[in-house]
Amino acid sequence: MANMDSDSRHLLIPEGDHEINPGPMNIQFDSSDIRSKRPFYIEPTNIVSVNDVIQRVSDHASAMNKRIHYYSRLTAPADRALIAPDHVVPAPEECYVYSPLGSAYKLQCYTEGYGKNTSLVTIFMIWNTMLGTSILSIPWGIKQAGFTTGMCVIMLMGLLTLYCCYRVVKSRSMISSVDTTTWEYPDVCRYYFGSFGQWSSLLFSLVSLIGAMIVYWVLMSNFLFNTGKFIFSTVSVLYLIFLVTWKAIRLGFHLEFHWFMPTEFFVPEIRFQFPQLTGVLTLAFFIHNCIITLLKNNKNQENNVRDLSIAYMLVTLTYLYIGVLVFASFPSPPLSKDCIEQNFLDNFPSSDILSFIARIFLLFQMMTVYPLLGYLARVQLLGHVFGDVYPSIFHVLIFNLFIVGAGVIMACFYPNIGGIIRYSGAACGLAFVFIYPSLIYIISLHQEDRLTWPKVIFHVFIIILGLANLIVQFFM
């Protein structure tokens, strides 16, 4: 560096020729200041001490930064060979803007609500979304299946649907060639099955939505017998839990275990109508069409599987609790267990205050959710068929008439929500819960040459279970 000064001065400011670009100057100083000709020099006060315990930029990120700078000098701008792909660049919330003067600050997250929810919030959101009207039919389902069988079926179905949900969540990561960050599950289906996949997933999604709306209408017309005041929606589930607990305390337990033979007041522990319970549970544990979106907002993405499992466990416990308590506390000496209605609130008289309040909560919850479901159904159906979510007022009018009409007809002629739930649940669960996740997993493993026979057998078995679940509903 001994000759640096004279050499650099020559390079930077050619004598007497001010039209030529003087080259890089020290930007900390004015160009008239003699110090601007110095090599870049940082004032000592601005240098972060190497003994600082708080590291602002990780070594890994700093190395990646240098690497990307260097590679960008090696290629022409049009050449994409050395441009960093998305999977090596840190996520937006890990990026700092680092000034050579020693300060660093974090970029604001530019996507709203991106990854801001803690695990607790995510678990609660999944639990809240999954708990739906099927909760009212669980005791009836247990009655149909038998007490012991019912409890076992609830736990097994919970595990099975959890596994399929896990497959749904992992499905995007098996696609390495395309950017899947904005995809929901129907997009994955479209990737693997082409337009058949897109249309069939749309169809099954509509089945679940319209089925839910019909159930809602039936229940709302039922609850409208009892008018009342308005309260918030999650509270209705908590209130149901309270109601059931209270009634169980008041009524006490009435359980007798007869394994195969029905008696005057009790049903056998194991009954052949247990598929009716599985049908109900398919819809009860259904969240597969929107789980990806729900988990996207989880702050720590690596906890996704754990949080999902916890949420499923909580939902299973809730169903078990309500189902078992209602079933067990149902006063069997005067009444037979067979009398448990498909909507267990129907077992209470209209004058019973506590169940009256439960109906009010549920009524309000449904009245607020019904238009939302209608909107989702309209967006999906009209959007795909006509390309526009609001083609004209006539299209929308006819669509709404159809939906509401279906609800009214069902309420008049077949107000058995247990039946509606199990048919629609088994139908749409067939696609989203059983067939698509397993099939897509098998196909992606096959594409990566990682397919083994045990995996094929296991997942084909799941598909067969789903089919059997649907077919058997029609025979019961």
Added chain:
Amino acid sequence: QGKSSPDAALPRAELGPSASPRPSPRQLRRVMPNTAMKKKVLLMGKSGSGKTSMRSIIFANYIARDTRRLGATIDVEHSHVRFLGNLVLNLWDCGGQDTFMENYFTSQRDNIFRNVEVLIYVFDVESRELEKDMHYYQSCLEAILQNSPDAKIFCLVHKMDLVQEDQRDLIFKEREEDLRRLSRPLECACFRTSIWDETLYKAWSSIVYQLIPNVQQLEMNLRNFAQIIEADEVLLFERATFLVISHYQCKEQRDVHRFEKISNIIKQFKLSCSKLATSFQSMEVRNSNFAAFIDIFTSNTYVMVVMSDPSIPSAATLINIRNARKHFEKLERVDGPKHRLLMR
């Protein structure tokens, strides 16, 4: 003229920034009784496996356009970078779709594989044609066994960033076993690499380390040097690529990525210098906590000295480096007449 020399038979190359004119082999033969051909480093692999990017990154070249043309002359990636003094890098695509290319490869096989010091074969970890890849690799090995049986073989399993993190070790181990098995009786060293982390730099540093004949002696001398001048750390870089050949540190350094970072920074700086038609020679970075000196050392190496005692003036360290230079150059020349003559 009789049998033409192997180099003349090779097509003229598309050249990078500097092409040193080589004396014709017949002239060389008159001067030295031993054949003193420049030895080759072959960088081979399937088309699209990442060789060109790798070469650009390691050697700080702009990426050459794909200059392959059908016809009587085929241009091949052939750079005259002086690498470790006497090595020339040749880059070849194996098994392209071009049948003309394949025929050429077969007919010129002996020329290509003669005088090879190192074969670096690049495998794309995402390749769906494993059988074919292994087949081409084996035919290269056969040619090596016939023409340059002493060559060192290195296999790079590349683009590992596209594999999920928890599966990388497993997949690499599988490939390594297969490659070791296929390479017998030759020995091959395998590395897993990606241009998006430090593995590429580490792999090439290991390769360079194994190519230096008296590297242990070099390391010992480096340690003595560092202790004498009371340096915190001394690094020895290869001159063309800034790959770390050896280093000595007297206390724990926090940043494990510093070698690659320094290499990238300096190569970027070299690119800037070449735009001004200058070349980088040396650099001093100093603050209240440390002083670092990067300077040309021997004809094949650069040295970087890091001093954390700010009371030692720069001039003292620079004198020390200058004196050590002579000693280390002697070390490099210790290998006898053949080696010395090639040092010019």
